[in-house]
Amino acid sequence: MDMDIYGRLITIFLGFFAITNPIPNTAVFAGLTRKIDKAERYRIAIKSTVIAFCVVAFFSLLGKALFHLLGITLPALRITGGILVFIVGYQMLNGHNSSSHAEDDGDTDIAVSPIAVPILVGPGTIATAMNYSASEGSLGAIMAISMYALLGLITFFCFIFSAQVVKVIGGNGLKVITQLMGMILAVIGVQLLIAGGYEVVSMSNAL
Template identity: 55%
Template sequence: MSLLIKHAIVVFMAFFAIMNPIANTTVFAGLSGDRNKLEKTKIALKALTITFIIILLFALLGKSIFHLFGITLPALRIAGGVIVFLVGYHMLQGANSKLHTSQSDENSDIAVSPMAVPLLAGPGTIATAMSYSAAGGWAEAIVTIVVFAILCVITFFCFISSSKILSIVGKSGLDIITRLMGLILAVIGVQMMIVGVQAAMHSPLLN
């Protein structure tokens, strides 16, 4: 198996766990309320388009941001790992992380907030995108972006089919999925921190 394929699989699992399309489908269904199917489709499309643009910018400009602020890749991996772990930990408890919740009122554009930010393009998603896209060359960055685009399409279809999905999964099924995604996220977060610490220990700055 080539390195790019392995990279794509790892990135997909990380993004899938942190975005959790099934769990966020329940949030989408609750926020969209009694709107008709056309309105729900427009909200879902707008939310995921904004989400993709945000992640695209951070994935492409990750290295530039590093140089601008003097950030090293090991530092991002450690910080990103902590964020991802905390999100996963809260999901393991059967609760939404405070990093991925937001208060909204009836007059706000729910596609922008809280759907796009912070539910879909939250700190964990951004840190994951920057970490994996900056870990290699342009090939890894492109793979990261393509994988995230595929996940956005999957999430879009989950959102527009929210009623059917919720009737099939049920509350118990949703709790199981949330905890499973939380476990995967927690492990990914720890792995990111381990890689970051190992890289930092071999950094010329410490020698």
């Protein structure tokens, strides 16, 4: 495999890891499932990660075609995605959660909401998946889906051992990890904005 592809895979994985931020999300999962027995926690962990994967796969495979249908250009997608990712990163740098971590209201399956959406897959994750897949065609989609699948597997095991993970990391550790991921996301967001802006300028000069 070409070293450039290895580099892209690592970049995609780190992008997804930063925006999904599985360690703090594990703490959220532990809190939401603290009164649920082990078997039910296992079911919720499986269902939420599978749903999240399906959402990312859908937008990675069909997002570009959907945007073509709506007349949305790749530079617009990159700029919008960059703004969303930057905002999420900025919020995390300031110690805020990247998603709406609402408690279950009792009327919905928490594996679907809020755990799968929006905790595991929010607007920033969708925009990131579409940016990666749209920029490199079918190969980009395959790389995005495979790297998110790997992240989903890691998240699943974090959920299964959520109590132990939270105990080991501790409150200060969670804060440091969240802010570090926020910095990475902010940089990724700025890079997407630069790439989108450059494409807009290039298209304008070509006219």
